[in-house]
Amino acid sequence: EVQLVESGGGLVQPGGSLRLSCAASGFTFSTYSMNWVRQAPGKGLEWVSYISSTGTTIYDADSVKGRFSISRDNAKNSLYLQMNSLRDEDTAVYYCARVGSGSPLGYWGQGTLVTVSS
Amino acid sequence: DIQMTQSPSSLSASVGDRVTITCRASQGIGNDLGWYQQKSGKAPKRLIYAASSLQSGVPSRFSGSGSGTEFTLTISSLQPEDFATYYCLQHNSYPLTFGGGTKVEIK
Numbered sequence: 001e002v003q004l005v006e007s008g009g010g011l012v013q014p015g016g017s018l019r020l021s022c023a024a025s026g027f028t029f030s031t032y033s034m035n036w037v038r039q040a041p042g043k044g045l046e047w048v049s050y051i052s053s054t055g056t057t058i059y060d061a062d063s064v065k066g067r068f069s070i071s072r073d074n075a076k077n078s079l080y081l082q083m084n085s086l087r088d089e090d091t092a093v094y095y096c097a098r099v100g101s102g103s104p105l106g107y108w109g110q111g112t113l114v115t116v117s118s
Numbered sequence: 119d120i121q122m123t124q125s126p127s128s129l130s131a132s133v134g135d136r137v138t139i140t141c142r143a144s145q146g147i148g149n150d151l152g153w154y155q156q157k158s159g160k161a162p163k164r165l166i167y168a169a170s171s172l173q174s175g176v177p178s179r180f181s182g183s184g185s186g187t188e189f190t191l192t193i194s195s196l197q198p199e200d201f202a203t204y205y206c207l208q209h210n211s212y213p214l215t216f217g218g219g220t221k222v223e224i225k
Binding site: 059104 | 161163164212219
């Protein structure tokens with residue numbers, strides 16, 4: 001069974017940094033590309049970042065470009081999102097997601113909440 | 119970037135009603151579209167992929183149609199457990215983009 005478990009969320013001040021992790025199990029992590037998606041409180045879904053299976057191709061949303069960095073460690077079956085220069089508007093639940101049935105967002109984790117506030 | 123316009127943003131319906139939600143893409147995306155259901159406090163759950171293919175385990179009252187720029191999610195007979203927010207997602211190209219969501223409420 002595919003399992004994705006996010007961690008690392010919490011309360012951080014504006015301008016601060018946070019690193020999210022996504023632990024993957026139940027599949028061969030190194031063969032799948034991955035994504036991060038977020039959802040601000042009471043708002044819709046927003047795609048954040050993509051990384052290919054080998055880590056050689058990365059895409060970021062304009063809203064996080066230059067501030068967030070996606071990475072992965074295939075030996076540890078883990079996906080990461082390094083978030084720097086955090087802003088109030090980055091407050092959201094962050095989900096990691098894996099390809100499934102021809103869609104880049106076939107399987108989702110349960111999410112981790114990031115709150116940016118002074 | 120491809121914009122996804124979803125309508126309506128909310129609707130009220132009764133159990134047993136037929137419900138239709140529409141997504142329009144700003145440019146052609148073939149059938150690179152999925153539909154997701156999200157209940158409060160939970161991660162989104164995929165219902166439909168490739169515009170019209172039903173995800174395994176999803177009830178057959180859900181169906182998807184369309185290609186190119188116009189897509190539809192239909193619930194043939196609304197059930198109590200279907201009251202939720204629904205999103206479309208285009209994955210033809212990055213950045214991936216979602217529709218704004220449709221909240222389905224009890225009338």
